[in-house]
Amino acid sequence: MDLILEGLITAIKLLWALDPEVLGITWLSLKVSGIATLISVGLGVSTGMIVALTRFPGKKFVVSIVNTGMGLPPVVVGLFVTVFLWRNGPLGFLDILYTPTAIIIAQSVIATPIVMGISIAALQNLPNKLRLQILSLGATRMQMVLMLVREARLPLMAAVMAGFGGVISEVGASIMVGGNIKGYSRVLTTATVMETGKGEFAVAFALSIILLFLVFLVNYIFTLIQQRERPR
């Protein structure tokens, strides 16, 4: 209990003192995971929509691949991204291994199937004839897609939350491709792992509490957006 209490006090002290290192780590975590979530939403929702709204041979196979991707182990993603970005790897010329950009790439790979899988389920869950009804109102295809997205906005927002939650809390890929470099590529999860390893439990607790608070805050904002405009 003392450890937890000490962690709480340390966290408050670190935040109260606006510790530049902790603030830097927190900001980098938010930035990296935020960008990765945005990329995954862009890719996941659009491709999810194509998969959900079109008929093609092998659709079930594609959906099952996406669903498998929802449980992609971060260390496996970390391994593949590392190999791709390695100096001799196919994308080695980019020279971005052990940078925040590499973390964004790895986190995007983790979050995209999550967002895509939930988007597919959300859109397929809409009534079959809703598309026809929207078209019969005189909608163009683009208007139809936007109206379908609006209809599926609750589960789609859940997809965004799941994607963000998946990447802000992952550690394996971030540490493998980011390198946990102080002041450069250190994020909350990798810092927590490091501090725990060093036996600095109070600092580790402090970082965990900040991480939990951050996840709660972001999800609270998403929830407010998700639940707004709900008529009585």
Next chain:
Amino acid sequence: MTDNILTIENLKVEFGGVSVLDIPSFCIKEKEFISLIGPNGSGKSTLLLALSRLLKQVGGRLFFRSEEIASRADALRYRRRVSMVFQEPLLFDTTVYRNVASGLKIRGLGSHEIRERVTRYLACFNIEHLAHRSARKLSGGESQRASLARAFAMEPEVIFLDEPFSALDPPTRHALTDDLEKIVRETGITTLMVTHDQSEALRMSDRIAVMQDGRIVQSGTPLAVMNNPVNEFVANFVGMDTILEGKVLKNGQGFVTVAVFDKEIDALGTAETGDCLYCCIRPENVTIELTDPDDLTSARNVFPAVIRDIFSVGPFLKVVLDCGFNLTSFVTREAFAVLDLKEGMNVFASFKATAVHLIPCRK
């Protein structure tokens, strides 16, 4: 084609290589109310979807006010001049007001006109008090009213209704039918409605089209379709409970006598001696008497009969009689009580020669 608002030529639709719609030609006149009837799977809903250009046609041409709807741009312009209501209300997850306004917004109307139209059509369908309620919290009848208001608010030139009342309970259905009939008559919108309810079709339609296996097998006034079906299938579908196959024994003076089993049925019509005919008789045209009415009735066909079965059909009782052939009669509950009819009872069945509709047998 001039007074036809919609015309189709050689419309063919296939699903997975199987033909589900094959209509050589069909026209809908301005301000006409047509009911499409037919068994499940006969292609009624598919025809509506094809007519509203929501389905890829395999072949055929669609003309709206004499102009062919050929390209995707034509189809979009056309869809903005018609509207469709499905069996399910398919409302959006927002307020009733916004649902009714949705089609108008899509079509780019100004906010003032949207407000005016939405208010007007909410009032037309008696749901103005629900304007700001969530569409998710409406009853079945209220949802379908909102769906109809959404379709009518667009003031389409043609409206397609795909069994809009089939999921509603009878009182709600009747109330909504009344309102719909009133609005359609007032606005004069050309309407094509799929229905399984023949009384609804009879009441509202200028014309009834009967579909079978993706084809329109008969199209005509409600009276013509109900009383003069073109074939055995239509006769059966429109409630001609008694369909008897027989051979013409004699003819003359506008009457024919048809041998059915060992009985003779007189019918109004012409046919050659020896021709094979179906004699179709509606149950409401068959009268049951306890004594031989031979001298008291103008009916040319009187047969002693035994009551085989009695079923309850809404306000009537359906009595199946054995006259040497099976004959069905509808009896009101009052008449049934007065006559004290029972299964196995000996009675007399009579029907007029004019009540027999003759259809040539298929070769």
